[in-house]
Amino acid sequence: MAPKTIQNLHGLLFIILAEATRTEPPVRQSTPAARTRLPRVDDGEGNREMCFLTNDEARLLIDAMDPDVRDMVEVLLRTGLRYSELAALQVRDITTTMVRAVNGSRVHRGYLEVKRAWKRQKDNTFKLVAPKTKTSRRRVPLTPDTIRLLRPRLEGKGPEDYVFTTSTGVWSRHSSFYSCRWAPGVKRAQERGLGKKPRIHDLRHTHVARLIDKDVHVFKIQRRLGHSSITTTMDRYGHLMADLDNTMIEAIDGCRERPWAAPQRSTVRQACLAAKLSDKPGPPQQRPQVLPQRIVSGGEDVEQGDEDA
Secondary structure (H helix, E strand, O other): OOHHHHHHHHHHHHHHHHHHHHOOOOOOOOOHHHHOOOOOOOOOOOOOOOOOOOHHHHHHHHHHOOHHHHHHHHHHHHHOOOHHHHHOOEHHHEEEEEEEOOOOOEEEEEEEEEOOEEEEOOOOOEEEEOOOOOOOOEEEEEOHHHHHHHHHHHOOOOOOOEOOOOOOOOOOOHHHHHHHHHHHHHHHHHHOOOOOOOOOOHHHHHHHHHHHHOOOOHHHHHHHHOOOOHHHHHHHHHHHHOHHHHHHHHHHHOOOOOOOOOOOOOHHHHHHHHHHHOOOOOOOOOOOOOOOOOOOOOOOOOOOOOOOO
């Protein structure tokens, strides 16, 4: 069996045996499952090949999920967070505000802060811990569409309440979410035409692929993902950046549509030179007009400006 399957079955057995120790009188004095050594499974669910989803495939997958977790799956895709980070997200970690767009409309802008994550302990329990590295503790900008997904999850909750919870108000551990929500949703998506079998962590991989497709710099991707170094990012996703070779060639040799040309003088300088040659006063130099930059954009969470991937 795969390491993940072993961990899922072990988790079920652990719960059963732990309950046996709490009955009156106790059926068992202790649970042997607490002393079991399990095969290691990283946050990427092993070393299997990464699965990338197109926009249509991602939408098909999200629509196939149970209605009460569709927003959670989409937020995973839009932010690139690890599941352990999203499940530990609290209301106080999200900051939103209203800003005025260039066209005059008011839109939501904001960010979330990754300050903690769930970590499995040796006895198979989970503990809320701070990120292991400084870069894992990070701020992730949010787009207006992502904020609209999050806002209903924040209403009526206190600062330390978890954003994503079950109907009973508790967080869902990875194995439970995978078995009860993710796997059935993937199966329904496959029945509707999805030709892939993505894992939860593949939403993070797909998020990175979208950033790379939009030519976001690898350093910014590293910061957004919380990787401990840019080497980790390149080792994981460097094969997606093959188009950078063409970009570098064009930067060195110029546009392929025209031969190499020397840099052209500015229009103002040419006008002044022509005026001097003809003994006519040249046009006064004007300060360039600085246009306001657009600070609001829709669509995916693309930030312009790990120890586990």
